[in-house]
Amino acid sequence: MNDKYNPKEAEERIAGFWEKNKVYEYKKGGKTYAIDTPPPTVSGQIHVGHAYSYSQTDFVARYRRMKGYSVFYPFGLDNNGLPTELLVEKQNNVTAEHVGREKFIELVETTIKDYERLYIEIYKRLGISVDWNHYYTTISNDVQKISQYSFIELYKMGRTYRKETPTIWCTKDKTALSQMELEDKTLRSKFVKIRFAPDVVIATTRPEMLPACVAIFISPDDKRAKELAGKKVKVPIFGQEVKILQDRRVDPEKGTGIVMCCTFGDATDVEWYKAYNLPLSVVINEKGQMTHEHFKGMKIKDARSAIIEELKKSNHLIEEKEIDHVVNVHERCKTEIEFMVKKQWYIKYLDMKDELLRLGRELNWHPEYARNRYENWINGLQWDWAISRQRFFGIPFPIWYCKNCDEPIMPDKKDLPVNPLSMKSKAKCPKCGSSESVPESDVMDTWATSSLTPLINRRWGLDSEIPEIYPMALRPQAHDIISFWLFTTVVKCYLHTGKLPWKDAMISGYGLDPHGKPMHKSAGNTIEPLPVADKYGADALRYWASSSKLGEDASFQEKEVITGARLMNKLWNVAKFISKNKSGGKDMSNIMDRWIMARLAETTKQATEMFDDYNYSGAKRVVEEFFWFFCDNYVEFIKHRIYNNDTSANYALNAAFLSVLKMLAPFMPYVTEEIYQELYKNGPGDSIHLSEWPGFDKKMHDKQSLEDGDKIYKTIAFIRQWKHSKGMALNAELENVVLEGIPEEGEPEVRGAMNIKKITRGKGEAEIPETGIRAKLQ
């Protein structure tokens, strides 16, 4: 064996070995364990946070493989969403709109080739034991087919509907958004008070919405309400008459206590519009320009200043002040959102709340408390799921509309996927028989597709379908998207199959930067995984990921990686020691050998139970603890016998070390494989990752040996301490030690381990704690 272990060299070589021998290939048969791997978004960057969560899933995958499961561990990349679109647009200096959908999808596929290679290289190097035969991207033909098929099926079930509704809209990206794509931003803005009538003064931050004012609201608790409610007032400048209505959503303490409702200034306006059947008055177009004749073509902000000037002139403006206020913006481009009335496709699920809650209770959550998020989300749902997006890139809706009667026309399953923009419908209108149709130009929200990953992995409806993997065993993911990805996957898969898509959910935390902040490209705090792997080894990086418990965030600590590298080094050195002193034999006659095997049996039991419960960090901890104890004590204690080719010592040393290697293999797949190849392989192509996980051996768990061995261990530790206090080297020779009450078998062990010439069984002086043994040292 080499004197030093070189992780970079070894890891690249071993990764090739695994690939060549198809170690991670899914083989049908036996107990299947299928994992619904999260497909990372192709946005251009991978950081150690990815390494953190993917490693945690990999620990479980490797454990299950060693437990004899047929592990189905696929991998996908999510490239049908906005982040990919923006990346591709930026890199090619084009816009999707100008290039056109089909050409743009081609451009995406060529542009992301480099990223694809990079992503795959990184995940491979990290030792993620994915079977790359089951690789997909969410814009691929097969996935488009499945996604469109899903839509058509849901339509047939009556689960989708199209409705003209106010929609959250981004005027910069010119697209409808979901609630999920919004974030808060504090903006400097003007807060003005406008007099509608002598006793009706409203406060607003959006005076440009005046032409769209359709009602005035006052709280029923407001003492002015009695007098004002039901009256009509004229809107300044624009002159339309609007009614004063009462509603509890008005806070009498805020502003002037009187609010105008415009179509639409904010979400409350939308609620009032629906609740009171108010008329619609649109004054802003998709691009964020005013459409009212008064300001035609003006930008919203310019119109705001212009109207404030006019209100001043006409003496309607009572007060104007600068405030900071929080508004909803589109998370990608930070543009303030507007509301547009658009025809959108929805998936109906509000009526399924009880069923969805029941499914959430059926799922085994790890950790258990993660279920609360799921339930909390469902209980708060108020709208159905809007799945259409007015963008060019994405998976198109497989729909044409009858030119004559507007009835949707869907294609045949065998013709999927379709792009209605570039092809004509083969079918005639099912309602009126017309053969004239217009294509749907919208695309589906990316969640509408990613919510199908269990069915995508199953290759649902394709010739190559793998039905036995569904329902899958495990959904691993982070806690932030329980309400998006996990929830929507339950919805869609349940609608299609009547089953929960997985048995277990494993919810991981975030890998954060060293200061505990999330890593973002924009924050400039990303740490890339490959340089870390090159410096310390992927195993060392994985060690960091294994050190925090499931569901907890962890900040990236280089020193934790270094600790992992030390563990690798220690493993290597023990292996070196063993390889230098290897001899045959299979007895276990010596007390210390029975002792360490009994301790190992306890460790094995604990580690296995913890792993079965997805407590990988606990499993790693007990094995690691055992290993250091094994090195610092057992190995030191038996050296004198190993040098004399004692077969019992040799057998136990190898058996215990092999078990440790196997139990650390899920965490440190490379160094354990390398040592396994050097010392324990059963022939060419054999891998530790296909070897059997150590079982709990009752016979090995020998209580008497455990007790006696502990006494001997404590006696040796006592003598070590004494030598230390005398400033002696630990292997310094002692002439004579008196021991009272030492188990008979222990005497030669203490003598050999502590380099004692003679042990006398006589009256001891100092009591060795917890042993009942007394010793006299000089």
Add this chain to the structure above:
RNA sequence: GGAGGCAUAGUCUAAUGGUAGGACGGCGCCUUUACACGGCGUAGGCAGGGGUUCGAUUCCCUUUGCCUCCACCA
């Protein structure tokens, strides 16, 4: 405003209804044929308040601080 999580030595991180374990860093000792990327030893810690209990770092309530998701934001 709602839901959830977290709070442990200088730093990071475990376990636990009864002496809180480890790592990095400090300090001291030991170069012994696997390893000084090592060994042995030492100093140093449960956010504040209240409750349950014979006993609370652990369970409950509360305050404070941090994080995530949701809602509100005239």
